[in-house]
Amino acid sequence: MLHIYCPYCEEMREEEEFNPAGQAHIERPLQPEELSDEQWARYLFFRKNPRGLHHEMWVHAHGCRKYFNITRNTVTYQIMETYKMGLQPNITASKEG
Amino acid sequence: MQQYSGFGLLKHSLSYHENWQRVWSNPIPKKHYDVVIIGGGGHGLATAYYLAKEHGITNIAVVEKGYLGGGNTARNTTIIRSNYLWDEASHLYEHSLKLWEGLAQELNYNLMFSQRGVLNLGHSLQDMRDIERRVNSNRLNGIDGEVLTTAQVQEMVPILDCSKNARYPVMGASWQARAGTARHDAVAWGFARAAEALGVDLLQQTEVTGIRRKDGAVAGVETNRGFISAGKVGCVAAGNSSVIAKMVGMELPLESHPLQAMVSEPLKPILDTVVMSNHVHGYVSQSDKGDLVIGAGIDGYLGYGQRGSFNVVEDTIAAIIEMFPMFSRVRLNRAWGGIVDTCPDACPIISKTHVKGLYFNCGWGTGGFKATPGSGNIFAHTIAHDQPHPLAKPFSVDRFTSGELIDEHGAAGVAH
Numbered sequence: 001m002l003h004i005y006c007p008y009c010e011e012m013r014e015e016e017e018f019n020p021a022g023q024a025h026i027e028r029p030l031q032p033e034e035l036s037d038e039q040w041a042r043y044l045f046f047r048k049n050p051r052g053l054h055h056e057m058w059v060h061a062h063g064c065r066k067y068f069n070i071t072r073n074t075v076t077y078q079i080m081e082t083y084k085m086g087l088q089p090n091i092t093a094s095k096e097g
Numbered sequence: 098m099q100q101y102s103g104f105g106l107l108k109h110s111l112s113y114h115e116n117w118q119r120v121w122s123n124p125i126p127k128k129h130y131d132v133v134i135i136g137g138g139g140h141g142l143a144t145a146y147y148l149a150k151e152h153g154i155t156n157i158a159v160v161e162k163g164y165l166g167g168g169n170t171a172r173n174t175t176i177i178r179s180n181y182l183w184d185e186a187s188h189l190y191e192h193s194l195k196l197w198e199g200l201a202q203e204l205n206y207n208l209m210f211s212q213r214g215v216l217n218l219g220h221s222l223q224d225m226r227d228i229e230r231r232v233n234s235n236r237l238n239g240i241d242g243e244v245l246t247t248a249q250v251q252e253m254v255p256i257l258d259c260s261k262n263a264r265y266p267v268m269g270a271s272w273q274a275r276a277g278t279a280r281h282d283a284v285a286w287g288f289a290r291a292a293e294a295l296g297v298d299l300l301q302q303t304e305v306t307g308i309r310r311k312d313g314a315v316a317g318v319e320t321n322r323g324f325i326s327a328g329k330v331g332c333v334a335a336g337n338s339s340v341i342a343k344m345v346g347m348e349l350p351l352e353s354h355p356l357q358a359m360v361s362e363p364l365k366p367i368l369d370t371v372v373m374s375n376h377v378h379g380y381v382s383q384s385d386k387g388d389l390v391i392g393a394g395i396d397g398y399l400g401y402g403q404r405g406s407f408n409v410v411e412d413t414i415a416a417i418i419e420m421f422p423m424f425s426r427v428r429l430n431r432a433w434g435g436i437v438d439t440c441p442d443a444c445p446i447i448s449k450t451h452v453k454g455l456y457f458n459c460g461w462g463t464g465g466f467k468a469t470p471g472s473g474n475i476f477a478h479t480i481a482h483d484q485p486h487p488l489a490k491p492f493s494v495d496r497f498t499s500g501e502l503i504d505e506h507g508a509a510g511v512a513h
């Protein structure tokens with residue numbers, strides 16, 4: 001079971017309090033009607049799905065109920081950092097080397 | 098290829114079973130193959146087999162980074178059925194079920210294919226409406242199916258808690274009598290043996306690390322054993338499909354999740370069919386060896402680690418005990434995980450790509466074991482003709498752009 005630090009509650013809590021909510025930093029297009037079908041499909045369905053570092057959203061469902069971001073390794077499952085919505089990750093694939 | 102038979106078994110017993118032929122060899126990669134298949138799971142091996150058998154292409158290599166069948170093929174809960182809702186999907190899975198029905202004879206390999214039937218339980222009025230709709234649609238498509246009442250379910254599975262006091266009372270079920278189970282690793286081995294007999298090279302411990310292209314067409318694969326040139330490349334890498342797609346700068350509408358399963362200690366025969374419930378989210382059958390085979394749901398996070406979180410196992414066990422209170426004292430023997438490539442509409446992707454000669458067969462997610470022969474069969478056709486097989490056509494990756502999704506979340510609701 002993962003132990004997750006909620007950046008809003010500022011506490012380590014058990015995984016069962018949280019739900020994963022998919023790839024982070026996907027921005028909803030401001031003018032959807034101007035997108036091509038390809039661009040819209042890309043926004044809706046296509047994902048990075050990396051083997052390695054992943055920036056992903058989680059929600060503290062049985063806690064403060066806020067969404068936040070996690071940088072996690074999808075092979076070892078190690079959590080590298082958690083950060084609030086709107087912020088950028090400190091750890092990225094290029095920085096990790 | 099040495100033919101297997103009851104007589105052979107008797108003959109070899111006289112020499113203490115020490116003289117059986119090796120089932121397949123360990124060849125050195127050739128410089129060039131007409132077709133390279135990435136992934137030595139059931140789907141990849143079946144693809145190679147049907148390419149050789151039905152399309153006369155025999156200069157083929159199956160490239161597997163680990164051992165044959167070591168991926169999801171031999172990690173699943175072995176449920177086979179074809180009672181999907183939409184025409185496209187039910188035709189696809191029914192094509193596969195029909196192939197299963199003659200496969201052990203065809204491959205001369207005991208797949209322990211057992212048509213013991215599958216029950217999909219309903220626990221609410223809406224469940225029952227959905228079940229009726231699905232069974233009706235199956236029958237219109239020529240697929241066997243029946244709607245059973247609670248009493249009929251109880252008669253079939255006396256140990257299932259069908260009382261009114263259950264937390265989620267059983268209100269009925271759909272029943273597909275031709276559905277069942279098979280021995281999953283035997284499926285990989287049977288296809289591997291038959292493919293090799295037709296001239297296919299099985300390259301184990303060979304990991305694809307890159308895909309070389311020339312003038313927009315595929316030229317071959319880079320591996321830890323050097324470059325292997327190829328006329329065409331078919332990728333059947335299940336949970337690792339996105340990793341291979343990235344090698345040609347492609348993204349897929351896939352997410353790779355851990356999916357866990359477990360078996361109990363062996364018991365005397367107690368359950369002679371497969372019971373699945375979307376609602377309490379559990380599914381269980383009993384193997385011929387006697388163990389209860391229990392499948393969990395996916396972990397919601399991305400995971401390439403072939404293991405998931407313990408709370409998912411705990412939830413699964415709670416669901417099984419809810420349905421079968423008498424199993425509460427059974428001890429579990431082993432648990433494990435696979436990496437499933439889930440697709441937004443719970444249907445596979447069988448597709449050409451923007452790279453000429455590169456094909457993908459993936460997205461089978463939590464439910465592709467049942468499709469092993471069918472998937473290999475139509476993917477082989479797609480590769481051989483550079484044209485999708487009619488059954489594969491609706492499953493092109495283009496459906497995510499055109500919007501022609503085939504939503505099978507209902508029929509695929511519980512991971513299987």
Ligand SMILES: Cc1cc2nc3c(=O)[nH]c(=O)nc-3n(C[C@H](O)[C@H](O)[C@H](O)COP(=O)(O)OP(=O)(O)OC[C@H]3O[C@@H](n4cnc5c(N)ncnc54)[C@H](O)[C@@H]3O)c2cc1C
Binds near residue numbers: 140162169171337393
């Ligand atoms: C716990 C669990 C329960 C399931 N239960 C059911 C069920 O009851 N019924 C059902 O129908 N389905 C079920 N499934 C789904 C089913 O197992 C899969 O859909 C199916 O087996 C996929 O087959 P495959 O041959 O495509 O994949 P795999 O068997 O995973 O084969 C892919 C192969 O590709 C290899 N590979 C990956 N990357 C590379 C590379 N770079 N180079 C070389 N080789 C590579 C892997 O090592 C692997 O052997 C279940 C899955 C799991 C995990």
Ligand SMILES: [Zn+2]
Binds near residue numbers: 008010064066
């Ligand atoms: Zn919180």
